Amino acid sequence: MSASLKRALKVYRLHAGGCNNCDIEILALLIPRFDAERKLGIEIVHSPEDANVLVVTGPVTKQIKNMVLEVYEQVPEPKAVVVVGTCGLSGGVFGGGGVENYAIAGPIHKFIPVDVHVPGCPPKPEAIMRGIALAIQKLAEKASAKRNSAKDASLG
């Protein structure tokens, strides 16, 4: 890993209108068999203000769109967004491939910048773990960029 992280990885999980299966797989990631808390050092937090990684599932319904934006604003910089599941990536069966759906406002990359995609319906816990591992790399790069810019500002 080229850049380093100074904080633990704190994950806030956001459900945006999917069928809940991806959330069940994320739950499976935390059981002793996969043990993401110990292997990756991630911690599930219950407020977006404590988080630095946002894990989003679901196709983003029109009802929940504003809530998603609000939560994204509350996560402090630097932050990374991981989208889990096909619905979140493209709409999936709720309108993938640019097909219009009256109830869906998503997919999520229309509103907020997304860093990592985890395809699957649902993805296996191992795939989600790989996705979060990619997010660590992205987050570390963003954190070091932020530190460098802060240093430049204090010097100049």
Place this chain on the structure above:
Amino acid sequence: MDSSELPEKIPRAPGDPPTAPEPAGLETGVPEGFRGLPKVDPDKCTLCGTCASECPAWAVERVQEGEIARRIFHVDRCIFCGRCAEVCPEGAVEMSTEFDLAHYAAEEPSYVVEARVAQCESCGKSFVVPRHLDAVGKLLEEKLDPSIRELVLRDYEEYKKLCPDCRRKRAEERFHPGKYEIGGGGR
């Protein structure tokens, strides 16, 4: 459930570690019947588009640019249902066990099958991949009743060189000569 039915401890095999090895699952494999990423054999594929019309998540895109036809398979849209493998008349699609597909958002993986398109002998319009015509011919030869096989295959040899519009015209001229005004309207 009576509490006496519950095991005291969840049993596991001796020597079986409580936590999956690293990287989890990639070594331990997948259960039987697991559906991972669909893989297309580009040599078998005739670009008929059955997978594209059957896909419930619109994951297969049909593109035709000039003389080149493409079927683009978008990984980010696939729901791994296996419908494409089920309906493929050539058996060109197979569900692999690949599931470790996480990637950075900027680089969406997609698979492309492409082939050159044949032109209509009469009007010169590009309409179908020659491999598809051969596959249909083979299917006719296998499935048809022997009493009509010769007749149908002879017609097929003639009609397969024409696009759907010209084929319709040719049939009309043949069965009702001079009865109808041909051309205009239609699809």
